[in-house]
Amino acid sequence: MKRLLYIPIFLLFITLFSACDDKETEGISRVTFFPILTMSGDEIIVLNVGDTYTEAGVTATTGENEIDVTIDGNVNATVPGIYQINYVAFNEDGFSATALRQVIVQDLASIAGTxxxxxxxxxxxxxxKNGGFSEWVAGDVAGLYKVNDVGGVDGAGYEYDLTVYQVAADKFVMPVQPNEIGGTIFASSTAGGSSPDVIDMTATGYIWSVKGAGYGTNPRTFEKQ
Structure with a gap:
């Protein structure tokens, strides 16, 4: 009789152990590898009008496996301006990774002498109406400028340089770039602009909308002193 009592007790222990094990693993997902994008070439490429743009490409991997990358964007090297090439890749669980390349097309002939x-x-x-000052300093190549305090805020934390490219005699662009306040920053010609575009430089100055943390999107008018 004693031996018969041990059998159901043992079976009960196995059943309880299995139930606890199921509870401990309930809702636990399997491991997923997020996509990692590796860009070939530079993130910002500068061309002269008429040059040929060659796509250097991006490689995407999840763990040790290479996956497909979708490329979106076109470059018209006959028209001065800024063009964005967007890259995106998804892993098998739907998680994505993105990368951005910016291509700036300059008309160096029209820039000469300006x-x-x-x-x-x-x-x-x-x-x-009134604000602070922005200082434009020429870079080491034609059409490249460093602009201090792009918002004309004249306040602590805003006195840092950002890069601007002249693309024609009276036009320039400010591409997406790191923002010292956080995230990224760029400039567009309108308050509603969602990406960098061409901005006019007149004899008296310019109007642009700065898009980045710490800046409102209203257009800012700057007059040359």
């Missing part, structure tokens, strides 16, 4: 350097005062931004 100069955007100088001090520009912000004279209008939404309700407050």
């Amino acid at each position: 100069d955007f350097t100088g001090t520009y005062k912000r004279t209008f931004y939404g309700t407050p």
Whole structure:
């Protein structure tokens, strides 16, 4: 009789152990490898009008496996401006990774002899009309400028340089680039612009909308001093 009692007790122990094991693993997902994109070539490419753009490509991997990359965007190297090439890849669980390449097309012939350097005062931004100053300094290649305090905020934390490219005699672009306040920053010609575009430089100055953390999207008017 004693031996018969041990059997159901043992079976009960196995059943309880199995039930506990199922509870411990309930709702636990399997491991997923997020996509990693590796870009060939530079993130910003500068061409002269008439040059040929060659797509260098991006490689995407999940763990040790290479996966497909979707490329979206076109470059018209006959028209000065800025063009974006977007890359995206998905893993088998639907998680994505993205990368961005920006292609800037300059008309070097029309840029020759022009100069955007100088001090520009912000004279209008939404309700407050007057603001601070932006200083434009020429870079080491034609059409490249470093602009300090792009918002004309004249306040602590905004006095840093960002890169601007002149693309024609009276036009320039500010591509997406790291923002020292956080995230990224770029400039567009309108408040509703969702990506960089061509901005006009007139004899008196320019109007642009700065898109980035710490900046409102209202157009900012700057006049050359």
